Amino acid sequence: MSTKLYEGIKFKSNNIREVLDQLISIKDKAKQIALDSIKDKDLDLFINCNKLLEKDPFDISREMLTAMDNTHSGIWRFVPNIHFSVVIYPTVEGDIYGYYFDSNKKEYRDLLEPFYTDFHYQNQSDRPDDISNEEWDFRCAKWDELLEDRFKETGLSYEIVTGESFDIWEIEDKVKSIIGILKRDKTIEDLGIK
Secondary structure, eight states: OOOEETTEEEESOOOHHHHHHHHHHTHHHHHHHHHHHOOHHHHHHHHHHTTOTTSOHHHHHHHHHHHHTOTTSSSSSSOOOOOEEEEEEEOTTSOEEEEEEOTTOHHHHHHHGGGEEEOOEETTSOOOTTSOHHHHHHHHHHHHHHOSSOHHHHSEEEEEEOGGGSOHHHHHHHHHHHHHHHHHHHHHHHHTOO
16 A cells, blocks of 8 residues: 655644644635635536526525535535645654645645645655655654554544635625526526527
Protein backbone atom coordinates (compact mmCIF):
# COMPACT_ATOMS: atom_id res chain seq x y z
CA MET A 1 0.00 0.00 0.00
CA SER A 2 1.27 3.45 -0.82
CA THR A 3 1.04 6.36 1.56
CA LYS A 4 0.34 9.80 0.06
CA LEU A 5 0.09 12.48 2.72
CA TYR A 6 0.30 15.57 0.54
CA GLU A 7 -1.50 17.82 3.04
CA GLY A 8 0.42 16.65 6.10
CA ILE A 9 1.40 19.56 8.36
CA LYS A 10 3.06 20.33 11.68
CA PHE A 11 1.61 23.26 13.58
CA LYS A 12 4.08 25.92 14.65
CA SER A 13 2.39 26.14 18.04
CA ASN A 14 2.64 23.37 20.61
CA ASN A 15 -0.40 24.71 22.46
CA ILE A 16 -3.64 22.95 21.48
CA ARG A 17 -5.75 25.92 22.60
CA GLU A 18 -3.71 28.26 20.41
CA VAL A 19 -4.06 25.92 17.42
CA LEU A 20 -7.83 25.80 17.96
CA ASP A 21 -7.98 29.60 18.24
CA GLN A 22 -6.05 29.86 14.96
CA LEU A 23 -8.54 27.58 13.21
CA ILE A 24 -11.46 29.50 14.68
CA SER A 25 -9.90 32.76 13.49
CA ILE A 26 -10.10 31.73 9.81
CA LYS A 27 -13.68 30.41 9.84
CA ASP A 28 -15.41 33.59 8.66
CA LYS A 29 -12.97 34.19 5.81
CA ALA A 30 -13.14 30.53 4.78
CA LYS A 31 -16.95 30.68 4.79
CA GLN A 32 -16.86 33.72 2.50
CA ILE A 33 -14.44 31.94 0.16
CA ALA A 34 -16.82 28.99 0.05
CA LEU A 35 -19.84 31.20 -0.63
CA ASP A 36 -18.00 33.05 -3.39
CA SER A 37 -16.91 29.75 -4.92
CA ILE A 38 -20.51 28.67 -5.57
CA LYS A 39 -20.98 29.91 -9.13
CA ASP A 40 -24.16 30.17 -11.20
CA LYS A 41 -23.15 27.11 -13.23
CA ASP A 42 -22.85 25.11 -9.98
CA LEU A 43 -26.36 26.15 -8.96
CA ASP A 44 -27.68 25.45 -12.46
CA LEU A 45 -26.25 21.91 -12.40
CA PHE A 46 -27.47 21.22 -8.88
CA ILE A 47 -31.00 22.48 -9.54
CA ASN A 48 -31.47 20.87 -12.95
CA CYS A 49 -29.78 17.54 -12.28
CA ASN A 50 -31.72 17.08 -9.05
CA LYS A 51 -35.00 18.21 -10.66
CA LEU A 52 -35.56 21.07 -8.24
CA LEU A 53 -36.55 23.85 -10.64
CA GLU A 54 -40.21 23.83 -9.61
CA LYS A 55 -39.43 24.05 -5.90
CA ASP A 56 -39.39 27.25 -3.88
CA PRO A 57 -35.92 28.91 -3.65
CA PHE A 58 -35.94 28.45 0.14
CA ASP A 59 -36.57 24.70 -0.27
CA ILE A 60 -33.85 24.44 -2.92
CA SER A 61 -31.45 26.25 -0.58
CA ARG A 62 -32.30 23.89 2.25
CA GLU A 63 -31.77 20.89 -0.07
CA MET A 64 -28.40 22.26 -1.15
CA LEU A 65 -27.17 22.83 2.41
CA THR A 66 -28.28 19.32 3.39
CA ALA A 67 -26.60 17.89 0.30
CA MET A 68 -23.34 19.70 1.09
CA ASP A 69 -23.16 17.81 4.38
CA ASN A 70 -24.27 14.47 2.94
CA THR A 71 -22.27 14.20 -0.26
CA HIS A 72 -21.60 10.51 0.28
CA SER A 73 -25.27 9.56 0.50
CA GLY A 74 -25.74 9.36 -3.28
CA ILE A 75 -29.12 11.11 -3.16
CA TRP A 76 -27.99 14.37 -4.78
CA ARG A 77 -25.94 15.01 -7.88
CA PHE A 78 -23.52 17.83 -8.68
CA VAL A 79 -23.30 19.16 -5.14
CA PRO A 80 -20.89 22.12 -4.77
CA ASN A 81 -17.88 20.98 -2.74
CA ILE A 82 -17.15 23.61 -0.12
CA HIS A 83 -15.77 21.54 2.76
CA PHE A 84 -12.67 22.56 4.67
CA SER A 85 -11.53 20.65 7.73
CA VAL A 86 -8.41 19.83 9.66
CA VAL A 87 -7.67 16.69 11.64
CA ILE A 88 -5.36 17.49 14.56
CA TYR A 89 -2.93 14.98 16.06
CA PRO A 90 -1.42 16.13 19.38
CA THR A 91 1.52 13.98 20.51
CA VAL A 92 2.91 13.07 23.92
CA GLU A 93 6.10 14.90 22.93
CA GLY A 94 4.05 18.11 22.75
CA ASP A 95 4.09 18.58 18.98
CA ILE A 96 0.85 19.01 17.08
CA TYR A 97 0.50 17.56 13.61
CA GLY A 98 -2.41 17.81 11.23
CA TYR A 99 -3.90 16.90 7.93
CA TYR A 100 -6.25 19.20 6.05
CA PHE A 101 -9.05 18.52 3.59
CA ASP A 102 -9.66 21.63 1.52
CA SER A 103 -12.03 20.98 -1.43
CA ASN A 104 -9.10 21.75 -3.69
CA LYS A 105 -9.33 25.46 -2.88
CA LYS A 106 -5.96 27.21 -2.74
CA GLU A 107 -7.59 30.11 -0.87
CA TYR A 108 -8.29 27.78 2.07
CA ARG A 109 -4.64 26.68 2.16
CA ASP A 110 -3.56 30.33 2.08
CA LEU A 111 -5.61 31.01 5.23
CA LEU A 112 -4.10 28.04 7.06
CA GLU A 113 -0.51 28.45 5.88
CA PRO A 114 0.73 30.96 8.50
CA PHE A 115 0.04 28.41 11.26
CA TYR A 116 2.04 25.40 10.07
CA THR A 117 5.13 24.02 8.41
CA ASP A 118 5.01 21.36 5.73
CA PHE A 119 5.06 17.79 6.99
CA HIS A 120 3.96 15.84 3.93
CA TYR A 121 5.12 12.33 3.24
CA GLN A 122 4.73 9.84 0.41
CA ASN A 123 6.35 6.45 0.35
CA GLN A 124 5.90 5.71 -3.34
CA SER A 125 8.23 8.44 -4.58
CA ASP A 126 11.74 9.68 -4.07
CA ARG A 127 12.47 11.98 -1.16
CA PRO A 128 12.37 15.65 -2.20
CA ASP A 129 15.85 17.20 -2.50
CA ASP A 130 15.12 19.83 0.15
CA ILE A 131 14.37 17.22 2.86
CA SER A 132 17.15 15.20 4.50
CA ASN A 133 17.09 11.41 4.71
CA GLU A 134 16.74 11.65 8.48
CA GLU A 135 13.79 14.03 8.21
CA TRP A 136 12.10 11.84 5.57
CA ASP A 137 12.52 8.73 7.71
CA PHE A 138 11.21 10.65 10.73
CA ARG A 139 8.11 11.72 8.78
CA CYS A 140 7.51 8.12 7.72
CA ALA A 141 7.75 6.87 11.31
CA LYS A 142 5.66 9.75 12.70
CA TRP A 143 2.79 9.27 10.20
CA ASP A 144 2.84 5.52 10.84
CA GLU A 145 2.49 6.29 14.55
CA LEU A 146 -0.25 8.91 14.07
CA LEU A 147 -2.40 7.09 11.52
CA GLU A 148 -3.37 3.73 12.85
CA ASP A 149 -6.43 3.44 10.64
CA ARG A 150 -8.42 6.35 9.22
CA PHE A 151 -7.66 10.06 9.47
CA LYS A 152 -10.70 11.11 11.46
CA GLU A 153 -10.63 8.09 13.76
CA THR A 154 -7.13 8.76 15.10
CA GLY A 155 -7.17 12.55 15.47
CA LEU A 156 -9.40 15.43 16.49
CA SER A 157 -11.47 16.67 13.56
CA TYR A 158 -12.24 20.39 13.30
CA GLU A 159 -14.71 21.42 10.61
CA ILE A 160 -13.95 24.90 9.33
CA VAL A 161 -16.55 25.04 6.52
CA THR A 162 -19.52 22.72 5.98
CA GLY A 163 -23.06 23.22 4.73
CA GLU A 164 -24.01 24.08 8.31
CA SER A 165 -21.65 27.06 8.18
CA PHE A 166 -24.12 29.02 6.08
CA ASP A 167 -27.21 30.92 6.99
CA ILE A 168 -29.89 29.60 4.63
CA TRP A 169 -30.64 33.16 3.50
CA GLU A 170 -27.10 33.53 2.12
CA ILE A 171 -27.65 30.54 -0.14
CA GLU A 172 -31.22 31.51 -0.97
CA ASP A 173 -30.06 34.86 -2.40
CA LYS A 174 -27.78 32.99 -4.81
CA VAL A 175 -30.51 30.47 -5.66
CA LYS A 176 -33.09 33.21 -6.36
CA SER A 177 -30.73 34.89 -8.79
CA ILE A 178 -30.33 31.75 -10.89
CA ILE A 179 -33.94 30.48 -10.66
CA GLY A 180 -35.26 33.42 -12.69
CA ILE A 181 -32.74 32.75 -15.44
CA LEU A 182 -33.45 29.01 -15.48
CA LYS A 183 -37.22 29.49 -15.61
CA ARG A 184 -36.87 32.08 -18.40
CA ASP A 185 -34.65 29.71 -20.39
CA LYS A 186 -37.11 26.84 -19.87
CA THR A 187 -40.01 29.02 -21.08
CA ILE A 188 -38.04 30.02 -24.18
CA GLU A 189 -37.19 26.37 -24.81
CA ASP A 190 -40.82 25.28 -24.34
CA LEU A 191 -41.98 27.93 -26.84
CA GLY A 192 -39.38 26.75 -29.35
CA ILE A 193 -37.78 30.19 -29.59
CA LYS A 194 -34.12 30.18 -30.57
